[in-house]
Amino acid sequence: MDNNAILNVAHLNIKFGGIIALKDINFHVPRASITALIGPNGAGKTTVFNCLTGFYKGGPGSKLTLSSKNKSNNLVEMLGEGFKLQDFINPPAFVKRIYFKMFGGTHLVCRAGLARTFQNNRLFEEMSVVENLLVAQHMSLEKSLLKGVFQTKDYLESQERALDKAHDWLKFFKLDKRANDIAGELPYGEQKRLEIARAMCTSPELLCLDEPAAGLNPAESAELSELIIRLRDEHRISVLIIEHDMHLVMKIADHIVVLNYGEVLFDGTPAEVRNSSKVIDAYLGKE
Amino acid sequence: MNTSNIHSHKVSLRLAITDALVAGLIALVLFGPIVGLVLDGYELRNNMGVAFIFVAIITTGRFFASLFFQSPIGVRFLEKFARGRKVRVTVAQASTNKFKKLLLPAIFLAALSYPVIAHVAPDLLGVFGGKYGITIMILALIYVLLGLGLNIVVGLAGLLDLGYVAFYAIGAYWLTIGYAELGLGFWSVLIISPIFAAGCGAILGFPVLRMHGDYLAIVTLGFGEIIRLVLNNWTSLTRGPNGMSAPDVTFFNMLSFNKRGADNLQPFHEFFGLEYSSSFQFIYIYWLLLIVVFLVLYINHRLVQMPVGRAWEALREDEIACRSLGLNHVLVKLSAFMIGASVGGVAGVFFASYQGFVNPSSFTFLESALIVAIVVLGGLGSALGVTIAAIVLTLLPELLREFSDYRVLMFGILMIVMMIWRPRGLVKPVRPAFESDKEQVKQKA
Amino acid sequence: MDLHIFIQQLVNGLVLGSVYGLIAIGYTMVYGIIGMINFAHGDVYMVSAYLSAIAIALLSIFGIASAPFIIFVVLIFTIIITSCYGWTIERVAYRPLRGSTRLAPLISAIGMSLFLQNYVQLSQGASTQGVPNLIKGNLRIGEGNDFVQITYAQGFIVISAIFGMLILNFIIQKTSMGRQCRATQQDRTMAGLLGINTDRIISTVFVLGSAMAALAGVLVTLNYGTFDFYIGFITGVKAFTAAVLGGIGSLPGAILGGIVLGMSESLFSGFINTDYKDVFAFCLLVLILIFRPSGILGKPEVEKV
Structure with missing residues (x-):
């Protein structure tokens, strides 16, 4: 286990019905770096993402550790695992298990500091751009019903803070002119950027981007890669990115993990990946 | 049934009649027994008159609807209808309308x-x-x-x-x-x-x-x-x-x-x-x-x-x-x-x-x-x-x-x-x- | 616990359960193909009960007294007209809403259910209706006061239900139409791309489900003899419970769920409390959905992210 890593993935496996989608995936994401997850279609990239972000539960033995917000978070436990035999002789573990069964779930992963975007945009299309960003800041807003109804000072202050933060990120992603537009009416490229901005509003330490450049034109794509680099350099965000655009990947990634048939095929720097015969075979087929 | 004719803008009387007859037949099957024959103990009461009225309404209604939707006005209506179903959400403009502000207290009073x-x-x-x-x-x-x-x-x-x-x-x-x-x-x-x-x-x-x-x-x-x-x-x-x-x-x-x-x-x-x-x-x-x-x-x-x-x-x-x-x-x-x-x-x-x-x-x-x-x-x-x-x-x-x-x-x-x-x-x-x-x-x- | 009462309740439960199973098929098929609950399905069953009574009365006007002939004609008459109702429901309350929000077809189906109830109430009156007993006689096993009684009508229900399910199974498994149904159920877009008219298949599924509900309606009318315009609601929810219990989307599951639900409800009302038998069924529904939403035979759903 690498102590400097923000995310450690160990023995991640998952089955759907009888099909083994992932078997024993191991890799780590170093802090404040850009790690790319690449591989041919159907290699299991998005499945890895869904396991990391808590939409799928990894199979037995999977261990996902996120070292963020000054502690080490067990991402599998948060989803509410089934009871184990040793829980019944260990009351604290039992209580914890029940707690996660009742209140656990995907949302805890995000609260631990891991935010994600989706391959197909999942914006709140009928809400305005600012509102999209405010929803993402739900946890830090003043939520007391009474304070909200009576519009107390701390309620208004917390709303003001949230608006400021939203506008900071809008400016960062060059969306500030769109603040009060309906999200669903933005052009595709802006929707993609808005989704990243929304993820950033949850104050993550690790950002997982699922094909952020898909469907963008070369200019937009270049702009996006610059923004991702700025996220790493200016905000010390660690980024895990799935992308098919190899130019973009080779340009921005510090570290690349190659998946094939649900297994890690190769793990190294862009230069190493470019020269690896294994990776070339997987992509182009063996001669 | 009429969708195939949307673009040709030609009104076909035959199509309208077929549509109307099909609708009428279905209406007869649906309404005939339930509306037309009313259970009364183990007996039946004949109420077919009402059932036939329903069938007639549906048949003629379908006939004219079919004609209408084939006409250019009907086609435009359908398009407008389809657009009306899609919601367009708007963002509120800060309103300084005095009338609106007075409306609520007036209703309350x-x-x-x-x-x-x-x-x-x-x-x-x-x-x-x-x-x-x-x-x-x-x-x-x-x-x-x-x-x-x-x-x-x-x-x-x-x-x-x-x-x-x-x-x-x-x-x-x-x-x-x-x-x-x-x-x-x-x-x-x-x-x-x-x-x-x-x-x-x-x-x-x-x-x-x-x-x-x-x-x-x-x-x-x-x-x-x-x-x-x-x-x-x-x-x-x-x-x-x-x-x-x-x-x-x-x-x-x-x-x-x-x-x-x-x-x-x-x-x-x-x-x-x-x-x-x-x-x-x-x-x-x-x-x-x-x-x-x-x-x-x-x-x-x-x-x-x-x-x-x-x-x-x-x-x-x-x-x-x-x-x-x-x-x-x-x-x-x-x-x-x-x-x-x-x-x-x-x-x-x-x-x-x-x-x-x-x-x-x-x-x-x-x-x-x-x-x-x-x-x-x-x-x-x-x-x-x-x-x-x-x-x-x-x-x-x-x-x-x-x-x-x-x-x-x-x-x-x-x-x-x-x-x-x-x-x-x-x-x-x-x-x-x-x-x-x-x-x-x-x-x- | 008396053994003969226990067996008697099991028999009653089997009869009740085959009716639930038949109706549950309609829920499970529609859910399998469009992923929605057909809220009006219980009322389709209710309409079919009225139709069968009307058919019996109609035949008695013509002076036909042969019970097997009456039952045969009533079955055909009811199944055809009820299928038309099923088709119309799909055409009016579902098809115009394809591609709409998830809530819209649910609400329109509830509207359809309200409409059907009130429509039958207005045209046929609110009072309870009945039919004469056509299948008389029974079979007694045991002596004295300790006997198990099976009426021929009950036997007829179970046999016809099995027969109906076999026919449906044949249609689904062996015919080209059935193959198209199964393909559409697995992947509607892909089936459409391969040239299957998915709209027609969805209609077919509504028609098949309604035909099964019609069979249930005829059988219930023949056995219990009485019904009103409100029976569709409670029976509908119970049949849905059966579908969920067996695993929604699975045909054998619907039948199995129906029988399990019918028997447990029967035992509950026989040994514990009759007043709360509906509460029991509802509680069962809630518990299954909380602890095993995929039912006995269903496959667990994988969330699409």
């Missing part, structure tokens, strides 16, 4: 003065005058309350609750049982009722809110029926179908509305030196209810701009995105469910005290469906729309007494038509605009 006019000059208001008119209005306000409560659950959070009547029943029975078993009066019950109903909502809701749309609908429907069946069968507590009586409403626990006073309270009319009238009690309930309705409207108005309300709407739009943003979808749904339930509970208390009596037959699935119809007609999410829909749907059957048998039929048709025609209701959804200190945004707003 008008509503406040209504019972006085109804009492003093009942002839002026026709059906809505006098004590009877006031009771009708009370009922309308109760439905406004129910509509607003369910609107939070269905309209804002997007959870189809088909057992909303359960909380209505809980509120009503909370009043009568609290009175019979605990000796609580109207006021103490009223104040506790939202918390009590919200608690019941939490108990019923927590285990089931993980389920997705359709399952949730049928489970809540089950809850509604369970509550009704328990109320019906637990005779030692609820006296079953015989029902229970509710405590008298008192004037802030100080005066009684009875002619001779009760429980050591002075009669209301003596204290104010008025001539006794049984309407006073209802006027009082009406005013209380009116205040509660405006309070709920105000809270609702605030809620949609608060983090909770925004989370509800976000959840309605995309649950997966919400979860990825750290929102606990179960708790967010639960909050909508509980707030909806508490409003329903308050409505129940008012219902029981206005009727003076409750029994389980007031809380059937039909009642739930009626409230859903109100929310649907009001436009799933718009408090204003729901308020108007509730008032219209309760007052209309009073005005059209002859058609009261067809009420449920109309609701059914209305729900289908609304979903096809305007799934998001008649009121256009508007999002609030946000201003900030940042310059660009200020300019925009």
Whole structure:
């Protein structure tokens, strides 16, 4: 286990019905770096993402550790695992298990500091751009019903803070002119950027981007890669990115993990990946 | 069938006739036996005349519709219709319209003065005058309350609750049982009722809110029926179908509305030196209810701009995105469910005290469906729309007494038509605009 | 616990359960293909009960007294007309809403259910209706007071239900139409791309489901003899419970769920409490959905992210 890593993935496996989608995936994401997850279609990239972000539960033995917000978070436990035999002789573990069964779930992963975007945009299309960003800041807003109804000072202050933060990120992603537009009416490229901005509003330490450049034109794509680099350099965000655009990947990634048939095929720097015969075979087929 | 001809703009009479004949044949098969042959013991009564009228209406209707939709005007109509179904959400512009700002207080004052006019000059208001008119209005306000409560659950959070009547029943029975078993009066019950109903909502809701749309609908429907069946069968507590009586409403626990006073309270009319009238009690309930309705409207108005309300709407739009943003979808749904339930509970208390009596037959699935119809007609999410829909749907059957048998039929048709025609209701959804200190945004707003 | 009462309740439960199973098929098929609950399905069953009574009365006007012939004609008549109702429901309350929000078809189906109830109530009157007993006689096993009684009508229900399910199974498994149904159920878009008219398949599924509900309606009318315009609601929810219990989307599951539900309800009302038998069924529904939403035979759903 690498102590400097923000995310450690160990023995991640998952089955759907009888099909083994992932078997024993191991890799780590170093802090404040850009790690790319690449591989041919159907290699299991998005499945890895869904396991990391808590939409799928990894199979037995999977261990996902996120070292963020000054502690080490067990991402599998948060989803509410089934009871184990040793829980019944260990009351604290039992209580914890029940707690996660009742209140656990995907949302805890995000609260631990891991935010994600989706391959197909999942914006709140009928809400305005600012509102999209405010929803993402739900946890830090003043939520007391009474304070909200009576519009107390701390309620208004917390709303003001949230608006400021939203506008900071809008400016960062060059969306500030769109603040009060309906999200669903933005052009595709802006929707993609808005989704990243929304993820950033949850104050993550690790950002997982699922094909952020898909469907963008070369200019937009270049702009996006610059923004991702700025996220790493200016905000010390660690980024895990799935992308098919190899130019973009080779340009921005510090570290690349190659998946094939649900297994890690190769793990190294862009230069190493470019020269690896294994990776070339997987992509182009063996001669 | 006519879609293939949309682009050719040629009216084919033959197509129209085929369409009409097919529709007529189907109508004959559907209406012939059920409408045309009426069971009378083991015998049949011939009612075919009516069935044939229905078939004729449908055949000719289909014929002209087919012709119309083939014509250029019809084609344009269809296109416009298709566009009308797609909602266009807009962001509110900061309005400085003075008229709009005055409208709400004006409505409030008008509503406040209504019972006085109804009492003093009942002839002026026709059906809505006098004590009877006031009771009708009370009922309308109760439905406004129910509509607003369910609107939070269905309209804002997007959870189809088909057992909303359960909380209505809980509120009503909370009043009568609290009175019979605990000796609580109207006021103490009223104040506790939202918390009590919200608690019941939490108990019923927590285990089931993980389920997705359709399952949730049928489970809540089950809850509604369970509550009704328990109320019906637990005779030692609820006296079953015989029902229970509710405590008298008192004037802030100080005066009684009875002619001779009760429980050591002075009669209301003596204290104010008025001539006794049984309407006073209802006027009082009406005013209380009116205040509660405006309070709920105000809270609702605030809620949609608060983090909770925004989370509800976000959840309605995309649950997966919400979860990825750290929102606990179960708790967010639960909050909508509980707030909806508490409003329903308050409505129940008012219902029981206005009727003076409750029994389980007031809380059937039909009642739930009626409230859903109100929310649907009001436009799933718009408090204003729901308020108007509730008032219209309760007052209309009073005005059209002859058609009261067809009420449920109309609701059914209305729900289908609304979903096809305007799934998001008649009121256009508007999002609030946000201003900030940042310059660009200020300019925009 | 008396053994003969226990067996008697099991027999009653089997009869009740085959009716639930037949109706549950309609729920499970529609859910399998469009992923929605057909809220009006219980009312389709209710309409079919009326239709069968009307057919019996109609035949008695013509002076036909042969019970097997009456039953045969009533079955055909009811199944055809009820299927038309099923088709119309899909055409009016579902098809115009394809591609709409998830809530819209649910609400329009509830509207359809309200409409059907009120429509039957207005045209046929609100009072309870009945039919004469056509299948008389019974079989007794045991002596004295300790006997198990199976009426021929009950036997007829179980046999016809099995027969109906076999025919449906044949249609689904062996015919080209059935293959198209199964393909559409697995992937509607792909089936459409391969040239299957998915709209027609969805209609077919509604028609098949309604035909099964019609069979249930005829059988119930023949056995119990009485019905009113409100029976569709409670029976509908219970049949849905059966579909969920067996695993929604699975045909054998619907039948199995129906029988399990019928028997447990029967035992509950026989040994514990009759007043709360509906509450029992509803509670069962809630518990299954909380703890095992995929039912006995269903496959667990994988969330699409």
